[in-house]
Amino acid sequence: MSRIRAVMVVATFVSIGCVDGPLPTEPASDLSPALTVVDASGPQGLEGFHFRGPISDEPVPTDGLDASLLDLLSVEICEWNGTECVLPLVREITADLNAPERIFVSDDGVYATVWSTRKDDLDPERIYRIRVLASGGLLGYVDVDVVEPGRNRRSSGGEDHVHLVAGQSLSIGFVIEEGTGERAGSDGGVVELAGGQITLDLPAGALQGDVLLTATPTDDVPTGGPPIVPGTAWDFGPDGIEFDHPVFMTIPFDPADVPSGVDPNELRIHKVVNGEFVQQNAGLVDLGNNTVSAQVDG
Known part of the structure; x- marks a missing residue:
């Protein structure tokens, strides 16, 4: 089942994406005849x-x-x-x-x-x-x-x-433990995940009912695309979640990790969909707080 995966990329920096395959926390083993x-x-x-x-x-x-x-x-x-x-x-x-x-x-x-x-x-x-x-x-x-x-x-x-x-x-x-995930429902609201590193601003009606939202760091992102800021790729749970209305997402970055020669103002949040980076919108770069925000669909 698909889950949302986001990453920060240069002018195409990644943030969230839907990826098919096994969960990073549930590694698959090779099948054997026995x-x-x-x-x-x-x-x-x-x-x-x-x-x-x-x-x-x-x-x-x-x-x-x-x-x-x-x-x-x-x-x-x-x-x-x-x-x-x-x-x-x-x-x-x-x-x-x-x-x-x-x-x-x-x-x-x-x-x-x-x-x-x-x-x-x-x-x-x-x-x-x-x-x-x-x-x-x-x-x-x-x-x-x-x-x-x-x-x-x-x-x-x-x-x-x-x-x-x-x-x-x-x-x-x-x-x-408290903070493993955050409960959210149809009323919407601001949810902080991963110890406050990630913020989701959910409008009313984005969720049809109560769910436990989680954010887990991942290194499993497509290669050969635009430069990616290390430490900004996240998997969002639960699996198969869909937002009925766009959600405003904020992801932090470390300025020291921005690739050489890249203007931080060009960082963008992307979904990973079927192995491809999909930019969500122009977004908002906050150099004072070292965050990038974007309105995320789906």
Whole structure:
């Protein structure tokens, strides 16, 4: 699914763009004839997202947690073929009170659910992936190595992935730090992302409903085009987001990173669409604050 990617480019400097392909935080592995050698991944996620035990032994923060996102969250479990989820999903868990399994959140900001595998007929010769999403955008994931009951744990190509005995249950807990993303809705407003580095001014009606907006730095931009200012390329989530009205975006730059001989007044914000830079409009360069702004469509 496409996500918005923006970058700053010279007179064509890049800022946001829609790019097809896997998320930068969810690297694809090469497919192999034998699924048993598909590489498995340990816990991964956006900055500010943390799995808890038993999935991860890493310490997690206990302060500054965002407990307000329950209605936007889902946990998807799928067979992982090395590139993408195999459909249909094994399980999708949300906060639906009528579902047998659901996500809940504690008063101290810990999200949790339990995946009961008793009826899932998991295949020990395959890798499974647990994905945590907000508004359809990936927050974090971990791969699961299924072990047959009564047998020794087998290796499946990863040192830190989760081992699960088929038929047993797995507790899935995670926390989301404040500032990992910002909730926005149909009323619009000004949203600051990535610790205040990125600003989106959303008009009323730009979004049809509440979503968790995120901004993640990326180096994955087309080559051979106009000069790009390092550190100004960003992926915006959630995946597939579309704005019904143009959004005013502001991205910072470091003057020391502007290519030699380039006038900073010529910096522009671009979308990356199907591998091509698409300038949004003439924009606004603020040399006092070292930012570039533009009205972004779509």
